[in-house]
Amino acid sequence: MQPDDTEQLAHDLSRREFIETAAAVSGLAMTVPVLDAQTAVPESGHVNCSLSINKIRHTLSLDPRVTLLDLLREQLHLTGTKKGCDHGQCGACTVLANGERINSCLALAVSYDGAQITSIEGLASGDRLHPIQQAFLESDGFQCGFCTPGQICSSIAMLEEARRGVPSAVSRDLSKPGPVDLTEDEARERMSGNLCRCGAYPNIVAAVRSTYHRGEL
Amino acid sequence: MKAFAYIRSNSVDDALSSIAQHANAKYLGGGTNLVDLMKTGVEKPSALVDVSRLPLATIEARGDGVNIGAMASNSAVASHPLILERYPVLAQALLAGASAQIRNMATVGGNLLQRTRCFYFYDPSYAECNKRVPGSGCAAMSGYNRIHSIVGGSDHCIAVHPSDMAVALTALDAAVVVGNKRRERIIPFRDFYRLPGDTPNIETDLAPDDMIMSVALPAPISRHSTYLKIRDRNSFAFALVSVAAILDLDVDKRIRDARIAIGGIAPKPWRVPSAEQALTGQLPTEAAFARAAEILLEGAKPLRYNGFKVELTRRAVMRALSTASAS
Numbered sequence: 001m002q003p004d005d006t007e008q009l010a011h012d013l014s015r016r017e018f019i020e021t022a023a024a025v026s027g028l029a030m031t032v033p034v035l036d037a038q039t040a041v042p043e044s045g046h047v048n049c050s051l052s053i054n055k056i057r058h059t060l061s062l063d064p065r066v067t068l069l070d071l072l073r074e075q076l077h078l079t080g081t082k083k084g085c086d087h088g089q090c091g092a093c094t095v096l097a098n099g100e101r102i103n104s105c106l107a108l109a110v111s112y113d114g115a116q117i118t119s120i121e122g123l124a125s126g127d128r129l130h131p132i133q134q135a136f137l138e139s140d141g142f143q144c145g146f147c148t149p150g151q152i153c154s155s156i157a158m159l160e161e162a163r164r165g166v167p168s169a170v171s172r173d174l175s176k177p178g179p180v181d182l183t184e185d186e187a188r189e190r191m192s193g194n195l196c197r198c199g200a201y202p203n204i205v206a207a208v209r210s211t212y213h214r215g216e217l
Numbered sequence: 218m219k220a221f222a223y224i225r226s227n228s229v230d231d232a233l234s235s236i237a238q239h240a241n242a243k244y245l246g247g248g249t250n251l252v253d254l255m256k257t258g259v260e261k262p263s264a265l266v267d268v269s270r271l272p273l274a275t276i277e278a279r280g281d282g283v284n285i286g287a288m289a290s291n292s293a294v295a296s297h298p299l300i301l302e303r304y305p306v307l308a309q310a311l312l313a314g315a316s317a318q319i320r321n322m323a324t325v326g327g328n329l330l331q332r333t334r335c336f337y338f339y340d341p342s343y344a345e346c347n348k349r350v351p352g353s354g355c356a357a358m359s360g361y362n363r364i365h366s367i368v369g370g371s372d373h374c375i376a377v378h379p380s381d382m383a384v385a386l387t388a389l390d391a392a393v394v395v396g397n398k399r400r401e402r403i404i405p406f407r408d409f410y411r412l413p414g415d416t417p418n419i420e421t422d423l424a425p426d427d428m429i430m431s432v433a434l435p436a437p438i439s440r441h442s443t444y445l446k447i448r449d450r451n452s453f454a455f456a457l458v459s460v461a462a463i464l465d466l467d468v469d470k471r472i473r474d475a476r477i478a479i480g481g482i483a484p485k486p487w488r489v490p491s492a493e494q495a496l497t498g499q500l501p502t503e504a505a506f507a508r509a510a511e512i513l514l515e516g517a518k519p520l521r522y523n524g525f526k527v528e529l530t531r532r533a534v535m536r537a538l539s540t541a542s543a544s
Contacts, residue, residue, distance in 0.1 A: 064223035100321045106252050166296045169312040175301045192452035193316025
């Protein structure tokens with residue numbers, strides 16, 4: 001999409017419609033498999049790895065200094081995952097590794113050889129958004145959108161943790177079995193690894209709680 | 218980031234050989250602190266020996282105690298039924314630390330060896346840091362030392378240890394099981410961390426070829442416990458002051474045994490045996506707690522910007538003891 005087209009689109013559509021359209025467009029793009037089997041002549045010090053990223057296997061020869069975040073963005077051109085602070089303090093780079101949320105900026109890609117990685121690009125099925133993506137739209141859980149991919153990946157794992165009964169720092173009874181009562185306090189504490197400088201927190205909390213209570217995750 | 222050799226170990230033996238073969242090699246666990254320090258240029262290892270996949274992540278009962286493998290993640294420990302049942306103070310301390318993402322990545326061994334969050338240590342653009350460059354001085358001494366130590370520091374270093382987990386483990390009288398090619402040994406927590414003295418670059422009792430295998434927890438003395446953490450924001454921040462308090466009460470509610478470990482105020486998790494002994498035989502009253510806090514802070518030497526920590530620690534200790542006695 002050229003900048004001019006974007007301006008025209010933004011002019012014609014309301015902000016939310018625009019974002020929905022953009023989300024659907026990127027959702028469609030995801031159905032095209034990434035044909036990126038880099039058959040590598042290993043350079044000196046490089047390490048051969050194989051990572052599954054959004055269900056597509058990538059065979060790679062990597063400089064061990066490359067973080068999972070830089071692998072996604074710079075080498076595989078999956079730029080949905082964002083580089084905010086690059087020091088594990090903001091959560092914009094959150095992805096799922098074998099179903100668990102991690103900061104991809106602190107992860108050396110070589111250390112994740114064999115892992116199943118899911119980034120924001122791997123969530124929608126065609127133009128059908130993931131329930132959490134839909135909930136962020138419905139609750140207006142963002143302003144500028146920069147932290148949103150990280151917020152969404154983080155939420156998916158967070159809701160699964162809450163269902164499993166994993167305690168948090170604000171849980172009254174750490175040993176209570178069964179799903180967590182996801183109060184606002186619980187949602188805020190569990191999402192504290194994802195900063196939003198626009199301050200969309202109330203709507204992010206609403207998005208994750210409504211998804212949890214609807215039992216969609 | 219400076220280039221390094223990446224070595225994936227397939228066994229503990231393998232890892233111990235690799236670390237012995239490379240000068241200035243480091244073990245890589247979750248990488249949450251080490252990778253960050255390599256980005257800033259504070260750490261420049263020649264090689265990383267990846268131990269994250271070694272079979273050292275088991276959390277299992279050993280009699281009335283529990284053994285935690287060094288590669289267990291912080292989240293696995295914090296939600297493990299054995300830990301929640303026997304050592305809730307440890308689960309609380311872990312859950313009070315970092316974010317869910319970091320707890321998923323961070324290992325127990327790595328948590329113990331994380332480096333201080335002293336601004337001047339973390340930023341190599343400051344030339345003076347005895348911990349980073351021995352003999353270079355201490356920029357924090359005359360700098361903005363709000364987060365620094367009030368006890369245990371030296372003229373060479375006033376950095377504090379950042380771990381919450383280590384504070385709870387210190388209160389629990391845990392020990393670190395360490396191995397190298399020649400032997401395995403058990404280091405009690407009170408001997409594991411060293412005070413800075415004139416060698417703040419040496420932080421623990423570990424030899425260069427040592428590897429942390431596990432943490433051994435003795436049988437719990439009581440479930441009357443709490444972890445209180447005071448910080449600048451309510452979540453995802455390091456402690457200004459934290460307290461792990463455990464009280465063993467007899468049938469008359471008198472204190473049989475007390476454990477108080479403090480984080481955020483010293484180069485290592487801080488315990489003062491005489492403060493704990495002052496509580497033995499006492500009823501859990503405000504006056505008794507105040508006396509213990511007073512003994513604990515005797516000799517505290519605040520710096521220009523951290524005087525508030527003395528009063529904050531006093532109040533935090535009293536509140537934690539009160540919460541523990543009522544738990």
